[in-house]
Amino acid sequence: MYGEKLVLKNLTELELVDFIVSLGLPKFRGKQIFSWIYRDIKDFDQMNNIPKNIRRKLRENSIIGNIEIEEKFESKVDNTKKYLFLLNDGNIIETVAMEYENRLTVCVSNQVGCRMGCNFCASTVDGLIRNLEAWEILDQIMKVQENLGKRVSNIVMMGSGEPLDNYDNSIRFLKLVNEENGLNIGNRHITLSTCGLVDRIEKLADLQIPINLAISLHSPFDDKRREIMPVANKYKIEDIMGVCRYYIEKTNRRITFEYSLIKDKNDSDKEAARLVELLRGMLCHVNLIPVNPIEERDYEKPKIEYINRFKNYLEKNRIPVTIRNSMGSDIGGACGQLRRKFK
Ligand code: SF4
CATH class of the missing domain: 1.10.150.530 (DNA polymerase; domain 1)
Known part of the structure; x- marks a missing residue:
């Protein structure tokens, strides 16, 4: 309404x-x-x-329900575009479009701000302002599509906000975007990224929607994870692994674990070894993301030899792994950075 x-x-x-x-x-x-x-x-x-x-x-x-493009930034280092959208109430959100040869992936925001408090993330610095309605998430895709004159093929729910903290609107969005006479983007082309809200993942698993689930893990140890992500005070890694197995059982989909590599924080051999122990035998994939420094925190990217060493350890132990560098690093790298600069 x-x-x-x-x-x-x-x-x-x-x-x-x-x-x-x-x-x-x-x-x-x-x-x-x-x-x-x-x-x-x-x-x-x-x-x-x-x-x-x-x-x-x-x-x-x-x-009808329309958001407006307030600004558009184009990366000079890759094919990334970032949009700042103006909502009807004057709030601003950001959306990223990544063009590949025959794919257009859009990373949508889910909330204005975020209350999860992850230490490496700019979106959370001012807390949660409000949830986005399903149509406000949907319209980010429609506006990018219209602006670039190209059909969006893939969606990642990985921009500002925690999608499972805005559960009902996220589920409605998945329904809307799937509409045959609407955008008709299939569930298998959609990735929902969560910082690990165990009870909500369980609820999502029960719906058996075959989307891709990505979990922000960032450390295989509860105490370290608590330092990086306050949400870890509520949910233990053991419980996250349990609900991930449940999700795979229900959906038969592979889970992606996102792991931001932070220098001297979570990039040691001890961490790599524990991660292998946790994930052995699970239908999963690990994305290693060398962290983007943000003004508000003093996190640094590990040296390339440390990043490769971590990756090699996982590979040697047959855990599928990819290093993912942030796109559009010249136009406001990590999520939330651009919006905050604009305020
Ligand atoms: S990483 Fe995601 S869940 Fe964590 S604070 Fe940022 S937007 Fe929120």
Whole structure:
């Protein structure tokens, strides 16, 4: 809802048809209006096959739901674009688009700010401002698509915010983005990244949506993890591993573990060895991400030989692993950096 009005972009096709019928209008108008919404229109008057009186009725009862591009930055070092979007209430969020030969991946924000407090992350420095509605997550994709004139093929829910802390809107977003006559982006092309909210992962597993799940682990030891991520005070690594096994059992999907490598913090052999112990035999993959320094914390990237040594240890022990460098490092590297600079 937006005030008293319904946001049309927040509805599935079926729900939109029901809404149109509830206004005393025929079903087929609902289908027509749904398809207009995915042509990224700004105003009801652009719906030129919908009679004026119906457009007026729509305007009285609903809004389409649009966010606006406030700024766009293009990386000179790779094919990354970052967008700052202005929300209807004046808040700003950031979205990243990464273009590859035949793929366009968009990293969406889920909340304005974040309350999880991960030490290496700029998004959390001012805490959580508010959750995004499902349509505000969806519209980030639609606006990038429109701006670049190219279909988005993959989505990562890895921008500002913790998607499972905004659980209902995240699940609704997954439903919306999957709509056959909408964006029609399949679950297997979507990755949801979480800092490890065990009870919510369990709930998600029970839904059996075949999305890719990524867990921010960052240390295989509870005490070290607590220093990096306050959420570790609530959830133990043992419980995270337990719920990951449950997720794999329910969905048959491989889990990705995100591991930000921080110099002298979590990059030692001891950590690599414990990580191997935890993950041995699990259907998983590890992404090693050399940390992006942020102004507010004094974390440093390990030297390349330490990064390679960590990776080799995992590989030697048959844990699939990739080193991932942050994209768009010249236009506000880690999540939340760009938005904070803009404020
Ligand atoms: S890394 Fe993710 S969960 Fe942690 S503070 Fe940043 S946005 Fe929140």
